[in-house]
Amino acid sequence: xxxxxxxxxxxxxxxxxxxxxxxxxxxxxxxxxxxxxxxxxxxxxxxxxxxxxxxxxxxxxxxxxxxxxxxxxxxxxxxxxxxxxxxxxxxxxxxxxxxxxxxxxxxxxxxxxxxxxxxxxxxxxxxxxxxxxxxxxxxxxxxxxxxxxxxxxxxxxxxxxxxxxxxxxxxxxxxxxxxxxxxxxxxxxxxxxxxxxxxxxxxxxxxxxxxxxxxxxxxxxxxxxxxxxxxxxxxxxxxxxxxxxxxxxxxxxxxxxxxxxxxxxxxxxxxxxxxx
Numbered sequence: 252x253x254x255x256x257x258x259x260x261x262x263x264x265x266x267x268x269x270x271x272x273x274x275x276x277x278x279x280x281x282x283x284x285x286x287x288x289x290x291x292x293x294x295x296x297x298x299x300x301x302x303x304x305x306x307x308x309x310x311x312x313x314x315x316x317x318x319x320x321x322x323x324x325x326x327x328x329x330x331x332x333x334x335x336x337x338x339x340x341x342x343x344x345x346x347x348x349x350x351x352x353x354x355x356x357x358x359x360x361x362x363x364x365x366x367x368x369x370x371x372x373x374x375x376x377x378x379x380x381x382x383x384x385x386x387x388x389x390x391x392x393x394x395x396x397x398x399x400x401x402x403x404x405x406x407x408x409x410x411x412x413x414x415x416x417x418x419x420x421x422x423x424x425x426x427x428x429x430x431x432x433x434x435x436x437x438x439x440x441x442x443x444x445x446x447x448x449x450x451x452x453x454x455x456x457x458x459x460x461x462x463x464x465x466x467x468x469x470x471x472x473x474x475x476x477x478x479x480x481x482x483x484x485x486x487x488x489x490x491x492x493x494x495x496x497x498x499x500x501x502x503x504x505x506x507x508x509x510x511x512x513x514x515x516x517x518x519x520x521x522x523x524x525x526x527x
Contacts, residue, residue: 259342270337275389282378282379283375285407290374294450304353307354311350313349315345315347317345318348319348322345323491335476345382369455377446386434395428396477397428407437408429410429410432411427412428413425428479431478434474442466464499
């Protein structure tokens with residue numbers, strides 16, 4: 252059988268342990284910053300301003316990712332446990348929310364257009380998410396339902412899990428599981444291409460942000476269905492990230508309506524008023 256598992260979770264430099272998950276997250280952040288640097292011109296933004304943006308966005312995205320996970324993990328946390336992020340427990344949506352708050356603070360302080368910056372950031376964000384998902388592979392987490400059909404017990408459809416380490420897992424132990432981390436990583440890569448094209452070939456501020464909301468919202472809503480470690484709202488069976496994904500898709504569609512359709516409607520109404 253084709254086993255894709257048992258990856259060393261990290262390495263040591265002297266007494267310091269470096270987790271591959273952290274390396275991948277840091278790599279994703281670096282790629283995102285470099286993307287912003289080189290593509291800032293497409294919204295008339297100075298490249299070097301993203302150094303200041305990163306100082307707000309990155310710390311608040313880390314805090315947001317942790318708080319989101321803690322809020323919906325379904326267990327109690329001590330203050331010390333909450334600070335120990337190296338033990339795991341981060342949520343992408345929390346990071347996106349925290350990062351958005353950081354960007355909002357930056358743009359308010361410097362009196363900049365939030366969506367001009369957002370349009371530049373989200374392609375870098377989604378490629379960072381694509382890279383970061385491979386950290387889930389290394390940690391043997393964020394996988395999906397068991398795969399019992401031997402015809403599909405091979406990567407990239409499935410991944411072999413030797414032992415479950417993720418909170419709230421209902422996997423039932425070792426075995427083959429849907430490689431949901433890979434599905435999302437691959438679809439995020441496609442999303443990166445789409446969002447980059449939107450950034451380069453569209454001029455209206457907010458278009459790329461809306462595209463991110465729609466694309467990632469759809470991807471996450473679908474993938475979340477198959478995951479065994481989903482975060483739920485209280486004691487309900489409602490998956491919080493799936494609900495948020497649906498809301499994001501709706502918001503993205505409303506944004507496109509406001510940016511492109513509403514001006515056309517207003518123009519037609521004004522023409523009729525002038526002709527009457």
